[in-house]
Amino acid sequence: MLLEVLRCAESWTVLIPLITFLIKRPISKPLRIVFVYLCAAFVLHTMANLSIFFYYQLSGFLKYNNWEYNLHSLAITVCFVLFFQSIGVKSRWLSSYWVIVFFLVVSAIIFLLIDDFFLISSKVFALEGLILLIYCMYFFFQKLKDEEVDLDFDPFLIIVTGLAIYESVNFFVFLFYNVLMTRAVAFASSVWDFHNVIYIAFCLLITYAFNGRARSLYR
């Protein structure tokens, strides 16, 4: 039972920050981008879970949920690159929009020429992990370089910390998921449960950021 709840975690856990956002209604643009991501994630994950529950009633591509995870990978990358741009994490020589275009073009090439869109693509997932991890590291290095230490509650720092944990821990899961699915199915299933646990932590950190307690992290 607990395992079943954990396997649906991607759907219900997103509801926690979503409800917090609707109660608190933060006006900050970056937090609104995160809210858009959460809405997309909720729809995609719920559809993915419903595909499993109604497997025998559904037909065609709706029977399978892998394409929803592929779409989630695209959504999380686009939304968080925009999030990073809106909080000032951007390169002088490479616009965030070009990063998004690059990611979408590479993903399209992968889906058209290499992988099947209706099966999980480790390559797209790994590319997502790589891009978002680079942005996370860039954010932290900018903070380290900054002479001023902000004493106020920083929701962006909390969200980026959650994202960094999620992407770094799951990077190897994403990278080898296709191989694991063919050579170690049971382990792949367990490792996805572990991914869900990390995703719960990520959503809780987003909730904490939305909740916005007015105290410093460093006091």
Place this chain on the structure above:
Amino acid sequence: MGEQGSYIVSLVMVGIGAMLILVIAFLLTFNHSQRRKFRHRQEMMTLREEQQNLLIEAAIKAEESERKRIAEELHDDVGALLSATKLYMHHIDTGPLKETDRLSHEKCIELLGESIGKVRTISHNLHSIMMEDMGLNEGIRSFLRKLEQSNSLSIIVELDESYGSFTGGKDINIYRIIQELCNNILKHADAQALTIRSWPENKHVNFQLQHDGKGLSQEMFEQLRFQSNGLGLKNIQNRVALLKGIILFDVNDMNSSVLLKIPAENGVPA
């Protein structure tokens, strides 16, 4: 699961473990670095504050010694000269003088008396001998008595006697703040009644000036003290900072008040 499968499982597990350790180590290092930066910034701020306080203290000390010197010169030189002139004027035989000249002579003596009084008041305002001899409360009372005599302002003084004198020249700073605030009330507030109270409270001694005229809100005070012509308010703020105290302005429909909170250990001025 084949040999290759086991190898990939191990690889994934090692990868997850390594990434987990790396990210935790990085976040801990980041947190430690930010804490260190914050501590360093606080130390720098304290140092800057100390230096600023030393400068303010030196400026205030110089101002006080200059006030004392001018007060003494006014009192001992100008005052003495005027008194001597008045004495000589009294010695003039007005008998042979015409009526109009006699009246002029009397007017001269009257004006000299007024001048001597004015010089004494200015001298006492510049340097309160009463405060130096009898303490802060008596100094404030003496100043307010003179203020009430020379103006139409009705003043009520309710000073608590349970605290003694403040050490380290704090008395003079409190006295000057109250003096400046009273002068401001006279000049700008158009007040009819002024009440001055003091009372010890926990680790502070509070002084409150309440009047029925136009007052300042805290926001107005913060704005005005940064204006170039707000020298008096700037001076008040400098002295409050030096005393490590707090000054709070409040204004409502009925009256306006200024609360001055000065730190005192166990209710005893420090």
